[in-house]
Amino acid sequence: MIRVALAAPVRTLPRGAGLAYEPKFDGHRLVVLRSATDVTLQARSGRIVTSAFPDLAAAALQLPADTVLDGEVVVWHAGRTDFALVQRRAAATAARAAVLAQRLPASYAAFDVLELAGLDVRARPYERRRALLVDLLLPLGPPLQPVPMTTDPELAATWYETLPASGIEGLVVKRLDQAYPAGRRGWQKLRHTDVRDAAVVGYTGTPRRPLALVLVLPVGDETPLVSSPLTAALRTEVAAEVAARGAASPALATVTAIGFGDVPFRTLDPPLAAEVRHTSARHPPPEVLRLRTDL
Incomplete structure (x- = not known):
C-alpha cells in the first residue's frame, strides 16, 4: 500500500x-x-x-x-x-x-x-x-x-x-x-467552500440501507444535525462500515431535523468521521462528501 x-x-x-x-x-x-x-x-x-x-x-x-x-x-x-x-x-x-x-x-x-x-x-x-x-x-x-x-x-x-x-x-x-x-x-x-470534518454519531434508515447521517460539527453547540440524503455510493460505504462493527444491535435515539421534527436514528459508538459541506446551522442541511476512514 x-x-x-x-x-x-x-x-x-x-x-x-x-x-x-x-x-x-x-x-x-x-x-x-x-x-x-x-x-x-x-x-x-x-x-x-x-x-x-x-x-x-x-x-x-x-x-x-x-x-x-x-x-x-x-x-x-x-x-x-x-x-x-x-x-x-x-x-x-x-x-x-x-x-x-x-x-x-x-x-x-x-x-x-x-x-x-x-x-x-x-x-x-x-x-x-x-x-x-x-x-x-x-x-x-x-x-x-x-x-x-x-x-x-x-x-x-x-x-x-x-x-x-x-x-x-x-x-x-x-x-x-x-x-x-x-x-x-x-x-x-x-x-474555498465551507468544508470540514464532522463526527458521525449515528444514521437514519437501516443498517443495510442508511439514508442520512447524524453529525456533530466541530464548531457550534454540538447539537446533532441530520445530513442531506446520502448518495448511493455513500449508502454502500456506510453500510459496509456498520457491518464491519459486528452483529451488535445499535442503540436507538432521536434527533430534531429541520422540517421533519423528531427523527429516530441508530447510534454509532465510537463515531465515524466524515467530510461535510455546511454553510448554515439551519438551512440547507450538511452535505456529506465522503467518509474519513483515514481518521
Whole structure:
C-alpha cells in the first residue's frame, strides 16, 4: 500500500519564497501503479479500485513500467468537475464501470510522481519531481494530465477566486524544496467552500440501507444535525462500515431535523468521521462528501 501525502488546512493563502500553488480538484484521491505487466489503481484508504476506472487503467498502460503517480480522479460535466459523478463511478460494479466509462469518462489530475521507471524519486525536492511529472505526462495528453502549478502568489489568489466556478475547491500549497511527505500533513490546503470534518454519531434508515447521517460539527453547540440524503455510493460505504462493527444491535435515539421534527436514528459508538459541506446551522442541511476512514 502506498501511503499518500496529506495537507493541513489553513485559513489564509500562504505567501513567501519557495512556495508552489496547485488547484485543489474536487474528486477522489487515486494512486496509479504501473507495473511491468499491468496497472493498479489505489484509493487513499488503500482499497484497490482498478475495476471502477477501466478507462484510466487503460490510459496508464502508456506509462513506463514501474511508475507510480499520485493525483485526483475527476469527472467533468457541463464545464465543471462533478463530485457526485466521481462517486457514481467509484461505486460501480465492474460490468457497470465499462458502460459508465463511455458515458462519464474520467480524467486524472496528477500532482506528483513517486516512482519513475523503477527509480524512487520521493526523496527528491518537489520542484524536481514536478519537472519529471510534466515531462512524463505532457506527451501523453488526456486523460492523464499534470495539474496546473504556479509559484506566483498573485496568480494563485486569482485561481482561488475564479476557479470555483469550474468545480475547483481551493488550493494546495507545497514547498519547492520539499520531499514527498508520505503519510504526513506536509502540504497545506486552502479551501474555498465551507468544508470540514464532522463526527458521525449515528444514521437514519437501516443498517443495510442508511439514508442520512447524524453529525456533530466541530464548531457550534454540538447539537446533532441530520445530513442531506446520502448518495448511493455513500449508502454502500456506510453500510459496509456498520457491518464491519459486528452483529451488535445499535442503540436507538432521536434527533430534531429541520422540517421533519423528531427523527429516530441508530447510534454509532465510537463515531465515524466524515467530510461535510455546511454553510448554515439551519438551512440547507450538511452535505456529506465522503467518509474519513483515514481518521
